[in-house]
Amino acid sequence: TQTVSQSDAHVTVFEGDSVELRCNYSYGGSIYLSWYIQHHGRGLQFLLKYYSGNPVVQGVNGFEAEFSKSDSSFHLRKASVHWSDSAVYFCAVSLSQGGSAKLIFGEGTKLTVSS
Amino acid sequence: DPKIIQKPKYLVAVTGSEKILICEQYLGHNAMYWYRQSAKKPLEFMFSYSYQKLMDNQTASSRFQPQSSKKNHLDLQITALKPDDSATYFCASSQEGGRAETLYFGSGTRLTVL
Numbered sequence: 014t015q016t017v018s019q020s021d022a023h024v025t026v027f028e029g030d031s032v033e034l035r036c037n038y039s040y041g042g043s044i045y046l047s048w049y050i051q052h053h054g055r056g057l058q059f060l061l062k063y064y065s066g067n068p069v070v071q072g073v074n075g076f077e078a079e080f081s082k083s084d085s086s087f088h089l090r091k092a093s094v095h096w097s098d099s100a101v102y103f104c105a106v107s108l109s110q111g112g113s114a115k116l117i118f119g120e121g122t123k124l125t126v127s128s
Numbered sequence: 129d130p131k132i133i134q135k136p137k138y139l140v141a142v143t144g145s146e147k148i149l150i151c152e153q154y155l156g157h158n159a160m161y162w163y164r165q166s167a168k169k170p171l172e173f174m175f176s177y178s179y180q181k182l183m184d185n186q187t188a189s190s191r192f193q194p195q196s197s198k199k200n201h202l203d204l205q206i207t208a209l210k211p212d213d214s215a216t217y218f219c220a221s222s223q224e225g226g227r228a229e230t231l232y233f234g235s236g237t238r239l240t241v242l
Contacts, residue, residue, distance in 0.1 A: 045227045045228055047230075049231075049233075054235075055235055055236075056132070056218055056220075056233035056234050056235045056236055057171075057218070057220075057231075057233040058233070059230045059231065059232070062228070062230065064227070064228050103170075103171060107227040107228070108227070114159070114176070114222065114225050114226055114227045114229055114231075115161075115173050115176060115184055115186070116163075116171075116173065116231060117173065118170050118171040118172075119170065120170045121170060121171075
């Protein structure tokens with residue numbers, strides 16, 4: 014069974030702070046990981062993904078994530094957050110079953126950026 | 129302009145009734161999906177379609193039936209509605225159905241069953 018967990022339900026930081034949102038996965042095969050963001054009342058938007066190569070991947074709006082096989086992690090980071098980064102962030106692993114992809118999402122981490 | 133249109137945005141239904149959630153995508157994608165998000169559970173995969181064919185179904189209940197009348201349409205029919213069906217239903221699409229693909233989501237239909 015492939016699962017993903019996000020240990021922090023809520024994270025609060027001040028504008029300009031750095032932030033790390035944690036994601037851990039469990040799976041024995043090749044791994045496909047991604048992060049999505051959901052602003053209040055909206056659908057999910059893609060941030061970044063990893064499936065091979067450089068373990069540090071760059072995404073939109075200054076976000077990056079680092080894959081670690083030894084820690085089974087794919088944490089999301091941003092060096093300096095803006096108030097508009099306030100949203101819920103979802104980590105996801107991708108399965109392939111029956112000829113199509115299926116994303117399994119973590120519980121989500123709500124990031125609040127205070128000014 | 130939104131590239132994935134979901135209608136209606138809000139929907140209120142009575143227990144036992146039937147509703148259809150509409151999804152149209154204008155991204156030229158060949159794979160489409162339904163996900164459900166409720167207060168009790170995280171985002172939950174429901175169905176995937178590729179070239180208008182059902183590829184994966186993780187919904188235990190036959191009350192949920194996807195319908196693909198056109199390549200860029202994937203509607204969701206829900207019959208015999210229950211209060212537990214209350215959730216936001218998201219439609220998504222990807223170019224193909226590969227594991228490495230990016231999914232694009234609509235803004236959702238919030239269903240409330242009274």
